[in-house]
Amino acid sequence: MTESVIERQLDKVYKENDPELPAELRNLLVRVMSKHLENATNTHYDELLNKLWERCMTLAPDPERKRLLAKLMMQEVEHGVITANILKGLGVDKVEFPIEQYLFHLSIDTWCDLCYFHALGDRVGMYIGENWGDVPYEPLRSVAPRLHRDEVFHATLGYQNLTELCSKPEGLMQANELIKKWWPAALDMFGTSESTFSEKYVRWGIRLAGNEELRQQYIAETRPLLEKLGIEIPNDKANRKFL
Numbered sequence: 001m002t003e004s005v006i007e008r009q010l011d012k013v014y015k016e017n018d019p020e021l022p023a024e025l026r027n028l029l030v031r032v033m034s035k036h037l038e039n040a041t042n043t044h045y046d047e048l049l050n051k052l053w054e055r056c057m058t059l060a061p062d063p064e065r066k067r068l069l070a071k072l073m074m075q076e077v078e079h080g081v082i083t084a085n086i087l088k089g090l091g092v093d094k095v096e097f098p099i100e101q102y103l104f105h106l107s108i109d110t111w112c113d114l115c116y117f118h119a120l121g122d123r124v125g126m127y128i129g130e131n132w133g134d135v136p137y138e139p140l141r142s143v144a145p146r147l148h149r150d151e152v153f154h155a156t157l158g159y160q161n162l163t164e165l166c167s168k169p170e171g172l173m174q175a176n177e178l179i180k181k182w183w184p185a186a187l188d189m190f191g192t193s194e195s196t197f198s199e200k201y202v203r204w205g206i207r208l209a210g211n212e213e214l215r216q217q218y219i220a221e222t223r224p225l226l227e228k229l230g231i232e233i234p235n236d237k238a239n240r241k242f243l
Contacts, residue, residue: 013136016089021137025204026090029137031197032206033087034095037104040080041087041094048104049076052117059111068157072118075150082147086139102241103185112174115165116182118158123222124189125151127214134205159225166229175231184239186222190215192242 014021039045056069087095099105103121108114132144165171191198193212201207208214219236226233237243 011136013138013141015138024200025137028197028200028204028206029135029140030087030090030092032201033083033090033140034092035097035100036083037099037101038076038079038083039087039095039097040077040084042080042096044097044099045080048099049073049080051108052076055108055114059108059114061111065161072154072157075154079147079150082143086143089139101185101189103182103189106181106185110174110178112162112165112171112178113182115158115162116175116178118154119162120158120182120186120222121189122151122154122158124186124218126155127218128190128207132206134208136205163229166231172230175229179226179231180234180239183234183236184241187215187219187236188240188242190218190242 012020014025033039037045037048053073056073057066060066060069087093103117106113106117108117126148132140132147135141135144162175166175191211193210193215195211198207198210202210209217223233
């Protein structure tokens with residue numbers, strides 16, 4: 001356990017509009033929630049949802065997969081409303097932050113791309129974006145378990161779809177080619193190893209650990225899942241943008 005984890009400020013859980021909410025905690029919450037891509041007030045998120053809906057309905061190979069992806073998309077819309085409501089309680093009515101993680105700008109041309117988008121991209125959310133159960137701010141703390149369960153569903157669905165795809169030789173061949181595109185993008189979603197905000201997030205319980213520690217945990221737990229399918233994963237630093 002790192003020193004920053006030991007020093008977490010968890011002696012009190014603050015409610016919405018609590019006059020005693022520490023300024024540093026409020027500023028960190030506003031920052032992380034404003035940059036969080038799931039936000040119903042952010043037109044960039046609306047654009048992403050429209051793109052993903054079209055890709056899900058176009059690329060899904062059968063009606064059952066369409067049904068499951070429709071459920072996933074409904075949850076994404078709900079997440080955007082939850083984030084917007086939390087920010088409103090912090091005094092922020094609207095944000096227009098562009099989506100910084102380039103994984104969300106990668107082209108989704110095939111069913112395999114969409115499988116990786118959920119299996120790897122949404123899996124990152126299980127480590128950073130939705131692990132807010134320790135944050136000493138009740139509006140975020142109370143929804144954290146539900147958000148985390150949803151991310152588990154999204155990542156699990158992606159992995160199940162990827163597993164079925166890789167069971168066929170042509171699908172595995174495609175997965176081995178496209179992993180070169182999706183693996184570095186997923187690892188870069190954790191941010192830089194030298195982030196100045198990472199330690200503060202951990203100290204206040206907004207993150208469970210720093211960027212690099214979470215990235216290494218993700219690698220250790222995700223690599224075996226992919227290798228089990230016969231996927232040959234590239235070097236963890238290959239084609240990376242944020243080391």
